[in-house]
Amino acid sequence: MASISIRNLVKRYGNFTVIPDLNLEIADHEFVVFVGPSGCGKSTLLRIIAGLEPISAGELYIGDNRVNGVPAAQRDIAMVFQDYALYPHMRVYENMSFALELRGTPKAEIDARVKRAAALLHIEPYLDRKPKELSGGQRQRVAMGRAIVRNPKAFLFDEPLSNLDAKLRGQVRAEIKALSQQLKTTMVFVTHDQIEAMTMADRIVVMQSGTVQQYDAPETVYERPSNQFVAGFIGSPAMNFFPVELRGEQIVFSQAGTEAPLDAKSRDLLRKAGHGVLGIRPEHFSVTADAAGAAAVTVNLVEPLGSDTLIHFDLAGASAIARVDPSLRPKVGDRLNLRPQPGRTHLFDSTSGQVLR
Ligand SMILES: Nc1ncnc2c1ncn2[C@@H]1O[C@H](COP(=O)(O)OP(=O)(O)O)[C@@H](O)[C@H]1O
Ligand SMILES: [Mg+2]
Missing domain, CATH: 2.40.50.140 (Nucleic acid-binding proteins)
Structure with a gap:
């Protein structure tokens, strides 16, 4: 549970500036979606928040803590990726409990947290299975479960639904939205899909070339786009x-x-x-x-x-x-x-x- 504050953030790779100067305030418990065309800097921004990528200039706060330079492991943030990255040799249960065991969390508490997450995600029947015995949607839920058991201050999702077929994508989309309401945790979700952005977000960040084009509630972005880029990107078929x-x-x-x-x-x-x-x-x-x-x-x-x-x-x-x-x-x-x-x-x-x- 934490707000995220990004102030005058600059990110360069060598001579190439991905993010020239970005300011963004994400409120505690808010569900914010970064949307924009491929290559606009969504993943880079998410990885910076996670601590997986250093920043070139500016400041980043999680809650009241300035976290510039704080390693990922100490930020208390969970990230869920597109490719799930589950451990193939472990059962679902161990995939979810592993990080807590490393931290030395007591067995009974681990068990309670895994079972609670499994119930939230409707994966209780699969706790004894290996990842290869699950469907894509079930694996995606295990990846989320692994994040949930850690009780992080914020969840970061990088295009987690891209590998799912259209029907499942719609279903998991609704589940993540419901989950965010139950968990009351700050969530940042990256997608290039404007329908995901419109349906899930409390607020949408529309990005282009490392800049924020508009940051508003979905209906505002749709009804009152601030420029032609936003107007053309949000809505299908396009304006x-x-x-x-x-x-x-x-x-x-x-x-x-x-x-x-x-x-x-x-x-x-x-x-x-x-x-x-x-x-x-x-x-x-x-x-x-x-x-x-x-x-x-x-x-x-x-x-x-x-x-x-x-x-x-x-x-x-x-x-x-x-x-x-x-x-x-x-x-x-x-x-x-x-x-x-x-x-x-x-x-x-x-x-x-x-x-x-
Ligand atoms: N490690 C890196 N080194 C150099 N350039 C990178 C690196 N990572 C990303 N980029 C570049 O930064 C830009 C933004 O990438 P990315 O954040 O992955 O975009 P998105 O997630 O919006 O598709 C792209 O032009 C990409 O090629
Ligand atoms: Mg990306």
Whole structure:
């Protein structure tokens, strides 16, 4: 149980700066997810918190303790990796009890802790098995159990679900979330999967090139992305982007010169720069009979998902996707009027990508 505070952190490998200057406050008991494209520095940051990687400059606090230079073993933090790293020759029970035995924890206490963790993770029936006699999901739970028995101040997870198939991933995702609520321990979870981030986190850190692009609750990151990178990374299918500009009092799509169906507020936002990037999520188009305030598009491709249907279309030189009600049954070649839902569009600065509000 501890907060984690990262202040002006710099990490270099030789001449290569992975993290230029990072500040982050993780509250006690908080579940924080680091999300971002491969290579953006998520694992590096996690390994720095764990003490597996030295820092080039800045400060790191766990609780009230400044831990720069404190070895991993003395940080009281547990890390769960993607590849589990279980001991193949030991039974599940010993895999979980091993670290406590090394520490000289009394046998009865070890037994109580292993059984409690096994109950939490629903792996009691497997305590006598070897890792090779378990499924991927069960092994993942043993790896977590091994972390839980140590009662660490914080859990760090580095893409622990990547090796699981899609169904199991969804299940273990829900289990880890429930576990975090039961254990009331600080958890930091790294993933490149924005769905994992959205569903698990109290707060999401969206990272790019070793910098924090946004640090907010999932719904805030989705509804009020701070820049075009975050807007494009969070949400699936991704937000659609169209360059737009103000011509006189009219907002037009830059590529096509045709009117963009936007409100007076967007016009005010565009007034200063004269141009920007319009962002519309697939789920924020309405199909209307009326052409007014809508963009007329031709359906290029239809993907029925059951719960809803994705329509691919070209608009103003960009390919785009709308998510519509499946009862509409659109067909390739159909013409549709798509109206952006009022108040659900986003405008970004063309150069910096920062949101215009
Ligand atoms: N030991 C290392 N030596 C040199 N470069 C490294 C080392 N570890 C990671 N990097 C580089 O740092 C960057 C961030 O890596 P990493 O933290 O693993 O990204 P992520 O986990 O977000 O995919 C990458 O460009 C990677 O190549
Ligand atoms: Mg990584």
